[in-house]
Amino acid sequence: MEDRFDVAVAGAGPAGAQCARDLAARNYDVVVLETESESAFPAQSNKSTGGTFPSMMASFGIPDDVVMEFTDNVVIESPNDHFVQQRSGAVLDFGAFKQFLVDDGRRNGADYRFDARVSKPIVEDGVLVGVEYNGSEAVYADIVVDATGPSAPLAKALGVSELERENQAIGVEYELEGVNLDADGYADLRKAMMLRLDHDMAPGGYSWIFHTGDDTAKVGVCYIQNDTHRQYATDGRGIDDYLQWWIDTDPRFESTERIEDRHHRGSAHIQPPGQLSTDGFMAIGDTVPTIDPLWGEGIHQGMKSGRAAAVTADGCLSASEPETSAAAMSVYDELWHTEVAPRMDARLLMTELLYLASNERYDRLLSDLKSLDEDTLAKANAGSKRHILKLLRPSDFPRLVTLARKRLRR
Ligand SMILES: Cc1cc2nc3c(=O)[nH]c(=O)nc-3n(C[C@H](O)[C@H](O)[C@H](O)COP(=O)(O)OP(=O)(O)OC[C@H]3O[C@@H](n4cnc5c(N)ncnc54)[C@H](O)[C@@H]3O)c2cc1C
Known part of the structure; x- marks a missing residue:
């Protein structure tokens, strides 16, 4: 017997898990295939600083208990100056947040399969009918969603995603304790998310300190390895070297220690969007360039794209004659350009x-x-x-x- 669903989602990140949450709440049969094992989830995919704003928390019903610290200010720092803007925010425990999305989706009836590495779409007679995973296993669905982030195996195979290496932003961060968050000559970073524009620490990108309570903070660096990066980069230094150099030279980190097992790393693409969907298929979150290019806000954007995909699937499947043609799926593209990532x-x-x-x-x-x-x-x-x-x-x-x-x- 075929393993059949209304919608199959590849990837349990914020985009895929939110899409499944919305579909399950509307009583669709939805399965999420996640490559990581459940006992360690999220391990490698626990990649994000988790900085977000009340609009995301309220729109998606995210509970306070996945928040490490509520913040009052966003600070922008340059080599010799800083600018403080009053704006409420929240620094999430990204792992706990991802687990909440999975648990809540399950409560609504979503089926989760861990240890399920999606490899390719199943196409029969020119029609997308399902997804192959772990080499030989398969699920069949009317609609397939790729939410695997930059790996995008389905979107690539279907010619939807054209993520280019030259546009890949990479990021790495450590969680530190003993951070001096109110040091002389710097902005007060208690209850703040700070982004620093300084090519010495992040050539062609930015670095950050996000307060996570008491004397702890998430401290990281990201940049795109493009011409601008090469113009400002120091030969032979990799991204971990830049982060370490910052920690070694900034007086705010003089007495810090790294918190064990609390480091995060990942990538996303900063480029113009291309095609986002095709017959029976949508690509969401970081699988297409959904992340905000300027400050890297990808959680809210990804979840909005997951919701746009769920709305599109609902429209396609609830019609008196269900239709999943490319024309029907293009509602998602419209929503993406108007609601998810306008301008x-x-x-x-x-x-x-x-x-x-x-x-x-x-x-x-x-x-x-x-x-x-x-x-x-x-x-x-x-x-x-x-x-x-x-x-x-x-x-x-x-x-x-x-x-x-x-x-x-x-
Ligand atoms: C260092 C760093 C810091 C960041 N900080 C912030 C921040 O402060 N605020 C913010 O808003 N955004 C931030 N972002 C961006 C944000 O984390 C991403 O945009 C967001 O996680 C994208 O969600 P997603 O669901 O599209 O993809 P992902 O989070 O990448 O999730 C993809 C999921 O798919 C799974 N997967 C991958 N391949 C397969 C496969 N073949 N089969 C099955 N499953 C698969 C993965 O294990 C993962 O669970 C940061 C990113 C990085 C790298």
């Missing part, structure tokens, strides 16, 4: 401009931010080109030309 193009432009800038320009940007009203910053952050222009100076012109040339070459 992606403007945010990619801002990202490229920001990470091309020099350390001196970062200091100037922060002093400019202090003199601008909050509305300008909020609108620039939301991708308004008019407000982005307000953040530029005449000296940025050569960078704009470099960027325009790069975009034309592409």
Whole structure:
């Protein structure tokens, strides 16, 4: 007998688990195939700092007990300055959060299979009918969702995802104790999520300190290994070396120790989206470039994409004549561009401009931010080109030309 479901989801990350949660709540038969074993879950996939905001917690009913610390401020740091914005947030225990999504999905009736490594789609007579896992096992479904993050085995095989290595951002972080969160000469980082623009620590990217309670914090570095990174990088240094160098040289880490077994690492792609779905299939979360390119917020974005996929599947399967053609699935693409990641193009432009800038320009940007009203910053952050222009100076012109040339070459 065939193992049959309405929807088969590959990957139990925030995107896949949320999609399953929503579908199970609507009484669909949904199975989630997750490569990791249940006893250790999440191990390798426990990759995220887990910084998020109340809008995510409220929209998706996330309980407080997966929060390590509620924060009051977002701080942006440059080599010699800092800018504090009052904004409530939450630093999640990413592992506990992922486990909650699985448990809640199961409570609603979702079927979870761990130790299930998805390898390829099953296509019969040109029609996608299911998924192969662990080499020889199979599940069959009307709709298949790839939520495996950057590995994307189904999306790649179906020609949906074109994630490029040149656009892959890599990140690594440690959890530390003994951090001086209110050091002289620096912003007060108690109850704060801090992002630092400084090519010495993160060439072509950014580094961070997120408070996790008492004297503990998550401390990390990320960047894309592209031309900008190479321009600012020190020969022979890898990402772990940059993080260690920061910890060794910043006085805030003078008395710190690493918390055992609490380190996280992973990657995501920062690039324009291409195709997102095809007949009977949708790609969600980091399987397509859903993560916010500017500050790497991928949890909320991924969950919104999971919900958009669930809404699309519901529309397709609840029709009097269920239809899963590419045209029917394209509702997902529309939702993605309007609800999940609107104005992606403007945010990619801002990202490229920001990470091309020099350390001196970062200091100037922060002093400019202090003199601008909050509305300008909020609108620039939301991708308004008019407000982005307000953040530029005449000296940025050569960078704009470099960027325009790069975009034309592409
Ligand atoms: C170092 C770092 C820090 C970050 N910090 C933040 C942050 O502070 N805030 C924020 O919002 N975002 C952050 N992000 C981004 C965020 O974690 C991701 O965007 C988010 O996890 C994407 O969710 P996802 O479900 O698409 O993919 P993933 O979280 O990658 O989940 C994919 C799941 O699929 C499983 N899988 C993989 N391959 C297979 C296969 N072949 N078969 C079956 N299962 C498979 C994996 O084990 C995993 O469980 C960070 C990312 C990194 C790397």
